[in-house]
Amino acid sequence: MNLQIVMLLGQDGLTNGAIYALLALSILLVFTVTRILLIPQGEFVSFAALTMAAMQGGTPVRLGWLLLALALGGVVMDLYAAYRPGGRRRFAARALVMPVYAAVLAAATTLLPLDGIGAAAQAALTVALIVPLGLTLYRVFYQPIAGAHSLVLLIVSIAVHVVLVGVGLLMFGPEGARTEPFSDSGLQLGSVMLNSQTLWVVAVSLLLIVALYLFFGKSLYGKALRAAAVNRLGAELVGISPELAGKASFALAALIGSLSGILIAPITTIYFDSGFIISLKGFVGAIIGGLASYPLAALGALFIGQAESFSTFWASSYKEVIVFTLILPVLLWRSVSHKGAEDEE
């Protein structure tokens, strides 16, 4: 083990850690705002990667149809809520925006040739498909039970995850896929070649983290989301819609997830069920941050990335065991240092 190997392992750990950090942040964001542990977060990653790969491979992109189905489900639920006994008997035409958008996208992704439009346009289209997917998932599965106990929300999350993995198999098939790298060049740093994809991942992660910081620190919507996270009832009393907060946090999580998926698709083979294990490591990072602190969660995720990389080098058979065992001392330490402060539910 020489310096070069340490540098290469560090680079590998940094790439993965940056992705885990992004996922940790979005899991944390959704949890603090809605109390939902977003287990389907990983599906945003794998769906984005596979959709991108499908566009480049010239195979049919079917994600638009899932979006359309979910959007129509949302409209049906809106209609039911408006016209059931005791409903408001008012149905805003605004509710039809989503299905129309989904129908247009589904038709466009099915009919247009997408393999020649360039990586940037494909990435934009992928994001345009995944972000509304987050919104409609919240509308259909979580909004009707937004006030339920967090255990109920967790179980629904697991159910949504299992269903999405099955739908993913149907849409993308059992084989893995990878996309073309953004560029083939790299940066020579001493004796080590820095992979261009690593630079992309780190740059986009940093950019997103700064953007999130500015959004939550400076903008009104960000502050409203934070208020909803701190005290839901209080936020409602001052006029912050919990529905809007939920939808916004899901859209953000889907945005981060889809960007993560686009970033890692060129460096690895992604399968229809790859998302879970990736987001699980982000989740471990978020746990290290106590599911409360953003900087701690990001640092925890970076730490997981490094731990994974180096433990793989020393004992590749026990990699997952080592990574997931790391969570035990953290949980122990947190439960000793916090005297049951989180037991309010």
Next chain:
Amino acid sequence: MFAKNLAVSLLLGAFMAGGASTQALAQVKIGVVSSSTGPIALVGIPQKNSVPLLPTSVAGQTIQYIPLDDGSDPTATVSAFKKLITEDKVDAIIGPSGSPNAMGVIQFVAEAGVPMLAPVGTAAVVLPMTEQKKWVFKTTQNDDLIAAALIDHMAKTGIKTVGFIGTADPYGDNWLKVFGEGAAKRNIKLVGSERFQRQDTSLTAQGLKILSAAPDAVLIAAPGSSSVLPQITLYDQGYRGKIYQTHGAALPDFLKLGGKKVEGTILAASLMLVLDQVSDSHPSKKAATDYVAAYEKLNGSKPATFGANVFDAGLLLERAIPVALKGGEPGSPAFRSALRDALEQVKELPATQGVYNLTAADHSGFDERGRELITVSGGKWALVK
């Protein structure tokens, strides 16, 4: 009124059920368990898609197939097998798709006396032969047969040291064992062995470890498209030695995912990848060509070899059922036992994967006609001359 209706419908139901079961006696029932959903769906889907291509009547008996999906879950495999055995009273079962799934059901088929034709990778389902495994037949090449071809090629091309990268599952375990034993006999040294999971996003660490051992060649043992990432990682890290793959990599996606970076790979697999290049005298050429054409017509895509393993199970049954009919009526324990005995007697059966010669000791029955040495040349599979 309600009670009367109920009584009538119950009677009718009983009558129809009785009618159905007498009719069912006249035909052979075969259960097919595959993992068409879940993590090993890439194996199970071509297997499920091959079921409509199986023979539908043999020696005047119609054959009914009952396909079930186990979702890649070994527990679900056990319940599917129990359902087929106790409720459907099948005469034989083809499946399951996964090695761990197959290991878990051997005791149940042996208890019930139902022959099982397993299209799985691990040789552990038929070796070492035990009283229970007498009921199990395996329609894939044993790992040691494939490994022998690779080791032979290594020895001939003067390779002295080999690094191993395999999946951390029974597939990788068995390959490490079989390859290690075979290589030692030919004085080829195993200088490193690294493991990974199918869903791993990065194999940089494993690659570096192998690279620092600087072997003459690297063997990658992984099923399906997970065999691509280790090879690409090694290529990107600057490794230019020979790369060997197992029959797990023998599928179209390997070329699609690997592109230029898998050029020159050596692997041993059935002739299905290089059908147009093998000579017409190869006993399996006709069966394999027919199967690929029929599969493509039905499903619009070329099959992976996993599907052919199920198809071969059908060919074995087609050969064995006429013999077994002398032993008893379909649906009876006597027939199932006769079917098992008949399967064990199958000799020189040309099928899609090779030629079967089953014996009491060898329930897989392939010889060197069941493997071809294949390389990747110009982005296509090519026979090693």
